[in-house]
Amino acid sequence: MNPDYLHGFLGGCLIGGGSLLALIVTGKIPGISGVFGRLLKPKQNETSWRLVFLLGLIAGAGLLFQLSEQASIFRVPDGRNWLVYAIAGIVVGFGTRLGGGCTSGHGVCGMGMGARDSMVATVVFMAAGMFTVTIFRLLTS
Template structure:
């Protein structure tokens, strides 16, 4: 199921694992596990609950590493832009995360799962901007 060409089942399994992980993290910690909030609080000296946040971050990195090293379909996903373009994009994502009150995972997975109207609006905005960005970069700046 998880080897060979990428299929609907890969996406389904990933979605189920993300949703279940989010639910378990919320249950165990009592906090919404949006990645930007979890990780940004690691940089605040006064944060008392750093251990689960660090475990969460390590799990994200380890999970991605495990997928890229064990699932054949994952090997086709490589950066399509230079390191400088990726760094600039990351900077814009970080700014947008702070301005938008959370990241796509926090709003899209956790906030929408809780039925938060601001998260629904934020996710719709993220998706609209993503569609526009892909259109511009693939059709107008080619």
Template sequence: MNIDWTHFTPWSSLSGGIILGVASALFILINGRVLGISGILGGLLPPKAGDTIWRLAFLAGMFAAPWIFTTLAPPEFVTAPQIDADTVMLVIAGLLVGLGTRYGSGCTSGHGVCGLSRMSPRSLVATISFMAAGFLTVYIVRHLF
């Protein structure tokens, strides 16, 4: 195994995980809802009266956060990710993720962070499935192609 030490960021990953966990806990305590992105986005289709504004505000905050970070953070903290795929591949990947979240009744954030913390058996099965599919995909891409 070869670790890319340049992009290995255990402390920022740990702090990001803690922030996500705290945000998820606060969201469910304050709103009584699970902080799953696919559920929040999916709840807009079709929109329900009285349930749209907070969903749009959440999604706007999610899209605004990177822009705010790059504007306020020192330049040495801002690094652009390198994506080795063309636009068509990214669109196909996005559609497959969306399809998977519909079939899986939620996304990795909903099941992995919120569902496991609530000890949901369905979320445990979903998270194991997500991880197994990820492991298998990496193995196939790295060793068979």
């Protein structure tokens, strides 16, 4: 089997394990867009665990980047300049908070807890992503 698939599966297990641990410890669903978005709202009493969780995320990824050359591979797809990233960021921020979740909140946590709306959201954002990548490639090549 392609070693990328094995790394993907094992990395996925870590993502699932981290999400489960955060759910157990905090009692909240640790979708990244929700964790980050709620940090941005002033007058929140429970910001600390969200900040700690995200700092852990940055640290864990940073550790892997240091340990493994393969994990630190970072390639920007064709035709994406800084403006594309600025637009993508705004749209992702707007969309994830409006739709109530991202790949982790809907795709892992919601679906893992059996939420039907999360299954619908995951199918929709994957289809929209596939459509966008295809159109982007056709327009820029």
